[in-house]
Amino acid sequence: xxxxxxxxxTLSGAAGVxxxxxxxxxxxxxxxxxxxxxxxxxxxxxxxxxxxxxQNDMQRKLIQISCHGNTYPSAKAVAEAVLAALQGDGYxxxxxxxxxxxxxxxxxxxxxxxxx
Numbered sequence: 001x002x003x004x005x006x007x008x009x010t011l012s013g014a015a016g017v018x019x020x021x022x023x024x025x026x027x028x029x030x031x032x033x034x035x036x037x038x039x040x041x042x043x044x045x046x047x048x049x050x051x052x053x054x055q056n057d058m059q060r061k062l063i064q065i066s067c068h069g070n071t072y073p074s075a076k077a078v079a080e081a082v083l084a085a086l087q088g089d090g091y092x093x094x095x096x097x098x099x100x101x102x103x104x105x106x107x108x109x110x111x112x113x114x115x116x
Contacts, residue, residue, distance in 0.1 A: 003061050003114055007041060007086075014085035020078050030068065036105060037069040037078045044111070062093065065110045072097070072106045079108035090114030 004027060011017050011025050017039070024030075024038035045062040065082055069075030075097070083092065093111040100107065 003063065004041070004043060007063060007065075007112075010089065011039065011041075011082060011085055014081065016081040017078070017085050020074075020081055037067065037074050039065060039067055039078060039082065041065045061114055063112050063114070065112055067108045067110070069106050070104075072099075075106040075108045079110060082110060086112060 008025060008027065012023065017025070021037050021039055024034055026034075026038070026040045028040065028042045030038055030040045041063055043061060044064045047060050067075050067078035067082060069078060079095070090112055091114075093113045095108065095110050097106070097108050099105070
């Protein structure tokens with residue numbers, strides 16, 4: 001099972017997340033006309049780990065999880081629910097907020113790193 005599939009399963013199985021976004025959790029791109037709040041995620045980096053014995057099967061993957069809302073508090077609440085769902089399964093590398101004036105939506109993006 002891929003990290004992306006595991007991430008989707010974890011988020012869609014977390015009551016705190018689904019209470020806010022329902023089933024609106026998407027890989028790579030939010031479909032047009034999707035209601036907020038919602039989540040999309042995509043792999044932004046992946047590296048194989050190397051040891052003194054050479055390359056092994058372990059990988060470090062960095063996934064960006066974008067939590068969208070019509071208001072900043074809505075986007076922030078989704079991000080907090082995502083972090084709670086992922087607790088103990090990787091680590092937060094960074095988090096940043098932005099506002100899209102064209103769509104008038106807020107996004108809280110989480111860069112999540114995980115070993116696989």
